[in-house]
Amino acid sequence: MLIKDLAAARRRAGLPRPGRRGSLALRHVDAGSCNGCEHELQSAAGPAYDLSRFGLHIVASPRHADILLVTGSVTRRMLEPLRAAHAAMPEPRLVAALGDCALGCGLLGHADELVGPLEQVLPVSIRIPGCPPSPEEIAAALRGVIASGRPGPTGG
Amino acid sequence: MGEDALRLEEVAPAAFAARVAAAVEAGGRFGGLDARPDGAGGHRVRALVIAGAAPLLVATAARQGSVPGLRAMLGAADWDQREAHDRCGVRFAGDEPHRPLVAHPADPVAWTTPVSGEDVHQVAVGPIHAGVIESGHFRFHVVGERILHVDVRLFYKHRGLERAAVGCRPDEGLALVRRACAACAVANQVAYAQACEAALGLTPEPALRRQRTLMLELERLYNHLNDIGQACAGIGLAAGAMEFADLKDRMQRVNRAVGGHRFLFGTVAVGAGVAPADRAARAAARAEVLAVRDQALRAWREILFNPGARQRMRGTGRLGADAVARMGLVGPAARASGPAHDARTVSPRLWYPGFSPALAPEATGDVAARIEMRAAEIPPATEIVADLLADDAAPAPARAATAPGGVGVGWVESPRGETTCVVDLRSGRIAGLRLRTGSFANWPGVAAAAVGEILPDFPLINKSFELCYACVDR
Numbered sequence: 313m314l315i316k317d318l319a320a321a322r323r324r325a326g327l328p329r330p331g332r333r334g335s336l337a338l339r340h341v342d343a344g345s346c347n348g349c350e351h352e353l354q355s356a357a358g359p360a361y362d363l364s365r366f367g368l369h370i371v372a373s374p375r376h377a378d379i380l381l382v383t384g385s386v387t388r389r390m391l392e393p394l395r396a397a398h399a400a401m402p403e404p405r406l407v408a409a410l411g412d413c414a415l416g417c418g419l420l421g422h423a424d425e426l427v428g429p430l431e432q433v434l435p436v437s438i439r440i441p442g443c444p445p446s447p448e449e450i451a452a453a454l455r456g457v458i459a460s461g462r463p464g465p466t467g468g
Numbered sequence: 469m470g471e472d473a474l475r476l477e478e479v480a481p482a483a484f485a486a487r488v489a490a491a492v493e494a495g496g497r498f499g500g501l502d503a504r505p506d507g508a509g510g511h512r513v514r515a516l517v518i519a520g521a522a523p524l525l526v527a528t529a530a531r532q533g534s535v536p537g538l539r540a541m542l543g544a545a546d547w548d549q550r551e552a553h554d555r556c557g558v559r560f561a562g563d564e565p566h567r568p569l570v571a572h573p574a575d576p577v578a579w580t581t582p583v584s585g586e587d588v589h590q591v592a593v594g595p596i597h598a599g600v601i602e603s604g605h606f607r608f609h610v611v612g613e614r615i616l617h618v619d620v621r622l623f624y625k626h627r628g629l630e631r632a633a634v635g636c637r638p639d640e641g642l643a644l645v646r647r648a649c650a651a652c653a654v655a656n657q658v659a660y661a662q663a664c665e666a667a668l669g670l671t672p673e674p675a676l677r678r679q680r681t682l683m684l685e686l687e688r689l690y691n692h693l694n695d696i697g698q699a700c701a702g703i704g705l706a707a708g709a710m711e712f713a714d715l716k717d718r719m720q721r722v723n724r725a726v727g728g729h730r731f732l733f734g735t736v737a738v739g740a741g742v743a744p745a746d747r748a749a750r751a752a753a754r755a756e757v758l759a760v761r762d763q764a765l766r767a768w769r770e771i772l773f774n775p776g777a778r779q780r781m782r783g784t785g786r787l788g789a790d791a792v793a794r795m796g797l798v799g800p801a802a803r804a805s806g807p808a809h810d811a812r813t814v815s816p817r818l819w820y821p822g823f824s825p826a827l828a829p830e831a832t833g834d835v836a837a838r839i840e841m842r843a844a845e846i847p848p849a850t851e852i853v854a855d856l857l858a859d860d861a862a863p864a865p866a867r868a869a870t871a872p873g874g875v876g877v878g879w880v881e882s883p884r885g886e887t888t889c890v891v892d893l894r895s896g897r898i899a900g901l902r903l904r905t906g907s908f909a910n911w912p913g914v915a916a917a918a919v920g921e922i923l924p925d926f927p928l929i930n931k932s933f934e935l936c937y938a939c940v941d942r
């Protein structure tokens with residue numbers, strides 16, 4: 313990709329300039345999504361939005377992560393893997409609910425197969441609403457965590 | 469009666485497999501099989517075969533919970549049978565034991581294929597993967613790096629969407645179908661809407677058919693761009709991955725401008741269309757779609773001339789046309805191995821006048837050919853989109869054409885291949901729903917293509933199919 317294409321892509325994304333300090337490592341877990349939230353998280357890490365400019369990196373292991381980004385309505389079958397990923401993270405660690413499903417809004421499916429909102433399983437401190445939240449919204453919410461200066465609760 | 473009138477056949481259990489196989493042999497496409505309680509303590513098994521635009525449902529009663537299996541005659545029915553067995557215990561004689569597919573027994577011996585020999589060992593991957601990927605588990609049976617067999621274990625994301633739809637009105641069911649999968653949201657919902665409309669005796673007017681076709685092709689474009697980018701990521705070609713990620717994002721912006729949503733959520737309704745975007749927005753979208761196509765073809769040519777990319781893609785994960793036919797694979801992945809069906813040629817409820825499928829420049833059936841198919845399908849899809857964006861008409865509701873039959877079938881060429889949907893309605897409520905997506909049809913192909921290859925090539929082979937987990941798990 314040529315540098316000028318990259319510049320154009322970033323203009324379209326319309327993100328602010330990176331701040332000055334701080335970084336957070338993100339680990340994603342799909343707990344039962346429709347894959348929309350994954351697509352948008354990937355886009356947020358892609359060329360136009362480029363989360364890494366803001367010190368936000370998606371990492372391959374929960375061992376390296378500060379934030380667990382969870383998507384989807386938690387299914388019965390993903391409950392244990394999700395808990396294991398969370399338990400594998402070093403302290404301090406935060407959990408972000410990415411998208412309306414993880415937030416428990418309008419959960420759809422059969423009651424036998426769903427555990428319920430993420431909040432009933434893990435302590436959620438970052439809430440990113442949307443179905444799915446756009447890459448801009450994901451980037452803005454995560455930047456907010458860094459801007460707040462401490463890995464503490466944000467959102468409503 | 470239209471050309472797509474549904475035929476229902478009730479056959480004796482002993483004749484079931486032969487009847488379904490004969491319909492496929494005569495040129496029909498297998499569109500899935502499922503089993504349901506018959507309300508009297510037994511089960512009914514039903515298979516869908518579509519010949520051209522004419523759907524046929526063959527049904528039989530499972531005696532003592534068993535019907536003769538189809539697998540020997542029809543490999544494509546394998547996953548359907550395993551699903552039916554897991555869901556309601558129906559057995560398919562001759563194909564037992566049924567390895568669990570939807571069910572997740574804890575003991576690996578219960579669900580993995582026994583593979584033995586000197587130095588054979590297993591590598592377990594998932595359900596959580598290293599990247600931003602959907603959840604699913606792969607069990608590789610390997611000697612050193614060489615893959616002997618892969619057991620694909622999906623359904624970690626099973627949400628019971630079809631069961632939840634039972635008792636719902638058709639419009640409520642649509643919301644459940646949309647949740648199945650974002651990347652195939654339009655395809656799944658159009659297949660579902662068609663099935664409901666067919667069951668209700670409704671026929672879509674041309675403006676509604678055009679609007680749905682527009683949304684389907686917009687969905688195809690951003691998906692194909694995504695798939696090429698993902699394949700580049702799979703070979704570590706960052707320039708291609710970034711370029712196509714950006715092109716995909718541009719198309720999703722077009723989606724938002726034309727359909728109000730980056731994944732076109734909310735653009736499909738049962739029996740009706742949605743208000744089209746205004747003229748200025750459509751004109752701007754048209755120019756952007758053409759620009760994206762030009763840039764995509766330029767970028768694709770650069771990838772083709774990259775020796776590293778060529779070397780990784782050529783000859784990797786090869787599937788012959790015979791294997792594709794045996795497993796009943798669909799979509800660009802099937803067309804990459806030779807001429808194969810494209811449901812757009814037989815979609816009377818959509819708008820594809822004079823359509824003929826893009827041909828693979830070289831139908832080598834490998835990663836290169838599968839990705840090349842995506843590139844080859846971009847210009848024709850762009851043409852359809854550009855044409856339909858010039859259309860002004862707001863769609864009228866579907867009109868009553870035939871007597872409601874209570875059961876309806878829909879099918880659509882999704883970005884991953886033909887997706888079928890069967891809906892049973894009783895007193896205006898859903899009594900049964902089955903959505904069989906292109907991804908469902910093609911997962912066995914991923915496992916087959918990996919055999920004989922080395923472990924590090926699996927992500928690339930997987931991405932050359934780029935199947936959804938969500939719309940298989942449902």
Ligand code: SF4
Pocket residue numbers: 344345346347348349383384385410411412413414442443444445647650
């Ligand atoms: S919030 Fe929306 S996009 Fe995200 S997983 Fe749920 S249904 Fe899909």
